[in-house]
Amino acid sequence: MKRGHFLRHMAWTGLGVLWTFDAGAGLFRPRSVGEAAAASLPGLNFVQISDSHIGFHKPANEQVDVTFQAAINAINALKVPPAFVVHTGDLTHLSKPAEFDQVKQLLSGLKVPLYTLPGEHDVIGDRGKLFNDLFAGKDRREGMQSWDHSGVHCVSLTNVLDFAATGQGQIGQPQLDLLAKDLAPLSNETPVVIFSHIPLFDAYPKWGWATSDAKQVNTLLSRFASATVLSGHIHQVLQRTEGRIQFATATSTAFPLPAPGVGEQPSPVVLPEKERRAATGFRSISLMSDRQLKLEEHPLG
Amino acid sequence: MVSSLKYLSNVFLSLGFLSLATATIPNGQAAQTLTSVNIDHFKFMPGVLQVHTGQTVNFFNKDGDPHTIASQDGSFESPALDTGDSWKHTFTKLGTYTYICTLHPFMQGNITVTGEKQ
Ligand SMILES: [Cu+2]
Numbered sequence: 252m253k254r255g256h257f258l259r260h261m262a263w264t265g266l267g268v269l270w271t272f273d274a275g276a277g278l279f280r281p282r283s284v285g286e287a288a289a290a291s292l293p294g295l296n297f298v299q300i301s302d303s304h305i306g307f308h309k310p311a312n313e314q315v316d317v318t319f320q321a322a323i324n325a326i327n328a329l330k331v332p333p334a335f336v337v338h339t340g341d342l343t344h345l346s347k348p349a350e351f352d353q354v355k356q357l358l359s360g361l362k363v364p365l366y367t368l369p370g371e372h373d374v375i376g377d378r379g380k381l382f383n384d385l386f387a388g389k390d391r392r393e394g395m396q397s398w399d400h401s402g403v404h405c406v407s408l409t410n411v412l413d414f415a416a417t418g419q420g421q422i423g424q425p426q427l428d429l430l431a432k433d434l435a436p437l438s439n440e441t442p443v444v445i446f447s448h449i450p451l452f453d454a455y456p457k458w459g460w461a462t463s464d465a466k467q468v469n470t471l472l473s474r475f476a477s478a479t480v481l482s483g484h485i486h487q488v489l490q491r492t493e494g495r496i497q498f499a500t501a502t503s504t505a506f507p508l509p510a511p512g513v514g515e516q517p518s519p520v521v522l523p524e525k526e527r528r529a530a531t532g533f534r535s536i537s538l539m540s541d542r543q544l545k546l547e548e549h550p551l552g
Numbered sequence: 553m554v555s556s557l558k559y560l561s562n563v564f565l566s567l568g569f570l571s572l573a574t575a576t577i578p579n580g581q582a583a584q585t586l587t588s589v590n591i592d593h594f595k596f597m598p599g600v601l602q603v604h605t606g607q608t609v610n611f612f613n614k615d616g617d618p619h620t621i622a623s624q625d626g627s628f629e630s631p632a633l634d635t636g637d638s639w640k641h642t643f644t645k646l647g648t649y650t651y652i653c654t655l656h657p658f659m660q661g662n663i664t665v666t667g668e669k670q
Pocket of ligand 1: 616619620646655659
């Protein structure tokens with residue numbers, strides 16, 4: 252792809268900017284960090300990291316282990332330690348045992364609890380057996396895992412094992428049934444955060460950047476006053492709101508992918524190192540006690 | 553480019569060898585000809601292919617990105633094929649098989665297996 256297109260895109264996605272969700276207007280708004288400090292106290296603070304692709308050795312990033320380590324170091328150095336870190340998939344590039352060993356070793360450097368879910372790069376050839384052996388939370392069933400922290404209900408979903416005829420991700424009925432059961436006891440006032448690898452909104456269906464049965468998740472989430480869906484897969488920040496549900500995708504720690512439909516195919520974008528560092532990183536999330544959501548992007552350079 | 557030329561010459565060599573071998577089998581077994589599907593620019597080429605039972609298809613990834621081959625009925629699935637990797641599958645049952653790349657599931661191909669070559 253042409254670099255100009257890519258940079259223009261990064262400008263609108265606003266890496267390095269703090270975004271808050273204005274529930275009244277149904278919009279994400281950029282704010283300066285100074286403004287944010289004056290806002291209400293956070294109820295829950297956590298980090299999303301994604302698409303480390305350990306094992307990738309191509310010009311878009313010859314040292315994905317080094318950039319992943321840099322992200323881990325930056326997370327460990329955050330002034331307010333996150334309650335936990337969620338890795339939203341594609342830990343490895345090709346599901347190889349050596350790649351899993353390496354990413355597990357790197358992740359063991361995190362000082363706070365870790366939750367993971369698989370990307371399609373983590374389940375090649377074995378429907379995720381190796382991934383599950385190494386990273387399964389003890390409560391994961393049908394690919395789903397849920398936990399509570401500071402009054403916030405969190406759920407991670409798997410949507411990379413089966414694909415609809417259209418080439419989109421799929422959650423599958425057994426997991427959707429389990430999600431319905433999991434959410435049923437919650438009051439409408441409980442803030443809910445859902446994690447998935449492939450986005451649960453139509454980011455770009457032609458490249459499979461969508462989930463065929465995501466509408467059923469939206470239906471389950473529609474009664475909640477605060478519902479946030481955080482995903483990976485597309486190696487860039489895109490934000491969307493549907494009703495009261497707020498969607499956001501994350502950058503990779505390895506390399507960016509083209510903006511939706513820019514170029515012929517979703518191949519890694521090769522950038523000079525400085526620009527690549529600015530287009531990769533992790534995100535911290537604060538759910539304030541007044542249910543205000545803050546997303547802060549932390550580029551690696 | 554060099555590696556794909558080398559690859560093509562290997563295919564021609566093995567095709568030549570196999571047809572020679574078939575000719576010497578006295579009891580009329582099916583020809584074990586090798587057919588290729590190339591992967592390039594996020595496409596399987598040819599995307600639609602007809603083979604005979606017992607025929608082996610060699611999938612070769614010429615692309616800069618890794619891909620996989622997985623039938624939608626679950627009957628075959630390759631490991632990850634990175635640039636320059638190949639993987640073979642022998643088709644023994646009649647039918648039409650739709651397959652995708654699990655890394656880029658919008659990539660689809662079709663292989664129809666007909667009766668044994670006479
Ligand atoms: Cu592919």
